[in-house]
Amino acid sequence: MSVPIQQDWEPVIIRKKAPNAAAKRDEKAVNEARRAGGAIEVVKKYNAGSNKASSSTPGLNTKKLDEETEVLAHEKVSSDLKKAIIQARMEKKMTQAKLAQLINEKPQIVQDYESGKAIPNQQIISKLERVLGTKLRGKK
Template sequence: MAGVGPLTQDWEPVVIRKKNPTSAAKKDEKAVNAARRSGAEIETLKKATAGTNKAASSSTTLNTRKLDEETDVLAHERVPTELKKCIMQARMDKKLTQAQLAQAINEKPQIIQEYESGKAIPNQQIITKLERALGVKLRGKK
């Protein structure tokens, strides 16, 4: 490594400072200091959640109470028994496996399995694809 000088390192100190207070904060601070100097009695308050991302706790407790008082049992609609039987029967009539039917409608085999077991949440687009691939009407009047 001829011609290359000695390696040097930069040992200058790096000073990291806190961000300067905004003008509004400076005004408040000046007003408080002026009041202290004049001898006036002052009272300063620090908000509990100031400078944090936490929401006010009162709104959280209200929402929690509403949820606790809620009596409705909420659940997703599942595939009706008639629909799953129709899909299974139509697939058997066409002599297709679940995987072949899934490939025909461009979906995963797991989706066909969920529809036939009644675990799937009905999706009108998938039902339309199934109707076309199987040549049967799965919705509406039979």
């Protein structure tokens, strides 16, 4: 026994949310000004609703940046440290992936330390010292 399909043809009305008190107050003030015959001034807001700061003008800080002579760069792993890591890892006959697994880091971290691209992190260096059984920092 099949049930006949019935459709509901009642109209669905979706209403906007009622304006809040501030919007009503602004609308009321504009309507009062219109009734009183006063001139209503409309001001166009530039960059309204955009993500740019309205006070940011191009070239404001570029002069400071152009005049900057100090070279700013992150400290990288020293060549002594990277050689010590490679030597200790080779003595233990470990791969970079195995060493990374033992110190609970990604293999890319060990690769960066051995290639000298990494920014030195004392926690990672201490993990390497513990697993490799050698002193990598300070005097040997």
